[in-house]
Amino acid sequence: MAGIRISSNNFNGKSVEITFNPFSGGTIDLGTQTIPYDYISSNYEGDYSMYIAEYNKTCPLRVGVPPSPTPSATSSPTPSITPTMTPTPTPSAPSIDPDAAAYLADVVASGGTTNPTIEAAVDTLFTDLKSNGLYSKMLAMYPYVGSTAASHSINALGNKTYDITWYGGMTHSVSGATGNGSNGYGDTHFSNGLFTQNSLSSGYYQINNTTETLADVSVMGVYDNNKPPIIQISSDQNNSNYRLAFGNIGSRTSASNSGNRNGNYIATRTTSNTSSAFLYRNNNLEITTTSDTYTSSGSLTSPVFVFNFNLNAGTPYGISYSSATLGFTFMGDGLSASEVSTLDGIINTFQTSLGRNTY
Amino acid sequence: MEVRLLTIIQKEAIEGKQYAPSSYFNPIQDCNDEWIISQQECDNCVNPDYEWVKDLPVIEYCPKPVPPITGDTI
Numbered sequence: 117m118a119g120i121r122i123s124s125n126n127f128n129g130k131s132v133e134i135t136f137n138p139f140s141g142g143t144i145d146l147g148t149q150t151i152p153y154d155y156i157s158s159n160y161e162g163d164y165s166m167y168i169a170e171y172n173k174t175c176p177l178r179v180g181v182p183p184s185p186t187p188s189a190t191s192s193p194t195p196s197i198t199p200t201m202t203p204t205p206t207p208s209a210p211s212i213d214p215d216a217a218a219y220l221a222d223v224v225a226s227g228g229t230t231n232p233t234i235e236a237a238v239d240t241l242f243t244d245l246k247s248n249g250l251y252s253k254m255l256a257m258y259p260y261v262g263s264t265a266a267s268h269s270i271n272a273l274g275n276k277t278y279d280i281t282w283y284g285g286m287t288h289s290v291s292g293a294t295g296n297g298s299n300g301y302g303d304t305h306f307s308n309g310l311f312t313q314n315s316l317s318s319g320y321y322q323i324n325n326t327t328e329t330l331a332d333v334s335v336m337g338v339y340d341n342n343k344p345p346i347i348q349i350s351s352d353q354n355n356s357n358y359r360l361a362f363g364n365i366g367s368r369t370s371a372s373n374s375g376n377r378n379g380n381y382i383a384t385r386t387t388s389n390t391s392s393a394f395l396y397r398n399n400n401l402e403i404t405t406t407s408d409t410y411t412s413s414g415s416l417t418s419p420v421f422v423f424n425f426n427l428n429a430g431t432p433y434g435i436s437y438s439s440a441t442l443g444f445t446f447m448g449d450g451l452s453a454s455e456v457s458t459l460d461g462i463i464n465t466f467q468t469s470l471g472r473n474t475y
Numbered sequence: 476m477e478v479r480l481l482t483i484i485q486k487e488a489i490e491g492k493q494y495a496p497s498s499y500f501n502p503i504q505d506c507n508d509e510w511i512i513s514q515q516e517c518d519n520c521v522n523p524d525y526e527w528v529k530d531l532p533v534i535e536y537c538p539k540p541v542p543p544i545t546g547d548t549i
Contacts (some may be wrong), residue, residue: 282499284500285501299513436539
C-alpha cells in the first residue's frame with residue numbers, strides 16, 4: 117500500500133489541518149492531524165495545504181509531478197512562509213507494516229470501508245504486537261474494522277481458514293460486531309489442537325455494557341465433549357458475576373463484577389497446575405482458578421465461538437447468545453502477567469485510536 | 476424484542492443457508508417451540524432466493540428455557 121509521511125523540522129508534534137488536492141482531481145479534507153502524519157493511499161500525489169492554527173501559518177507541499185504541469189505551478193513561490201517558520205514536509209516511502217497492509221487490503225476487498233484513522237490504528241496494532249514479541253503468540257485475531265459482516269469475519273493474521281462465519285442476527289458497524297442476544301453468533305473455525313494444551317490464551321474487548329437476564333450468557337468459548345479443558349468467559353444469571361472456565365464445565369470459577377461488563381478481557385493459562393488459569397479485565401486480575409478440577413488433561417477439538425460458546429462439537433448453547441459489541445477478539449499462546457499487561461495496553465490503544473475505547 | 480415466525484417447512488428451507496456475505500440463517504425455537512429467526516436476518520437478507528423472509532409474521536421473542544449449567548466455584 118502506498119502513501120506518504122508528512123513531517124517537519126519545525127512543527128513535529130503540532131496539530132495541523134490538512135487539505136489535499138490530488139492531481140487526479142477533487143479535494144480531500146484529511147482533518148486535523150498531528151505531524152508526523154502518515155497518509156496511506158494509492159492516490160497520494162497532488163498538492164497538500166497544511167494550516168497550523170497555533171502560528172496562523174499555511175504551508176504548501178507538492179508531492180509528485182502533475183500530469184500536465186501549469187506555468188503557475190513552476191513560477192509561483194510561497195512568499196508568505198518565512199525560512200524560520202516554513203515546515204519542511206518530507207515525502208518518504210510508506211512505513212506501514214506489510215502484514216497490516218495485507219489485512220487492510222483484505223478488508224477493502226471484502227467490501228469493508230477504511231480511512232486514514234483506521235489504517236494508522238491497524239498499522240500501530242501490528243507494529244506494537246511485533247515490537248513487543250506478542251505477534252508470534254497470536255494464533256488468530258479479529259480487529260473488527262470495515263463495518264461489514266464480511267470485513268469483521270477476517271482473521272487479521274491472514275489464515276483464511278479461521279475467518280469467522282456468522283450465524284443468525286448480527287449487526288456490524290464502525291463500533292464493531294454486535295450480537296442480538298437471541299440467535300446471533302460467530303464460528304471462528306479455530307480448533308483441533310491449535311491451542312497448546314497448557315499454553316493458551318483468549319480474549320475480547322467488549323465496548324458496550326450488557327445486562328444479562330439469562331444464565332450462562334457467553335461472549336466466547338468452547339466446550340468439547342465433556343473433556344476438559346474448556347474455555348468460556350461468561351456471565352451468570354443475575355449479571356453480578358464473571359465466570360471463567362478453563363476446565364470441567366461443572367466447576368467454573370466466578371468473580372463479582374463491578375456492574376460494568378465492558379472492557380478488555382484476557383484469559384490465559386501457562387501450566388497444567390491448579391490455580392494456573394487467570395482472567396484479567398482492563399489489566400486487573402479478576403479470577404484465578406482454584407480447584408483441582410482445573411488440572412488440564414487434554415486439548416480442545418472443537419472450534420471457538422464468539423457471542424456464545426460451542427457446546428459439544430458445534431452446537432451453540434441454547435440460551436447463551438450475547439448482545440455484546442466487540443471491538444477485538446483473539447486466541448493465542450499462554451501469556452505471562454507481564455505479557456497480559458502489554459497486550460492489554462496495545463489493544464486499548466487500538467480501540468482509543470478508533471474512538472471506541474472503554475477506559 | 477421482535478422476531479419472525481417460521482413454519483417447519485420454512486425453517487428447513489433456510490437453515491444454514493446464506494442470506495448475506497459471510498452470514499447464514501440460524502433458526503431457533505422459542506418458549507412455545509415455535510421456529511423463529513431474528514429481525515436482523517430479515518433486514519439484512521440480500522439473497523434473492525430468500526427475500527420472502529421479509530414477509531414473515533412478526534412476534535415477540537420468548538426465550539426457550541434451558542437449565543443453567545451449575546457447579547461454579549465462587
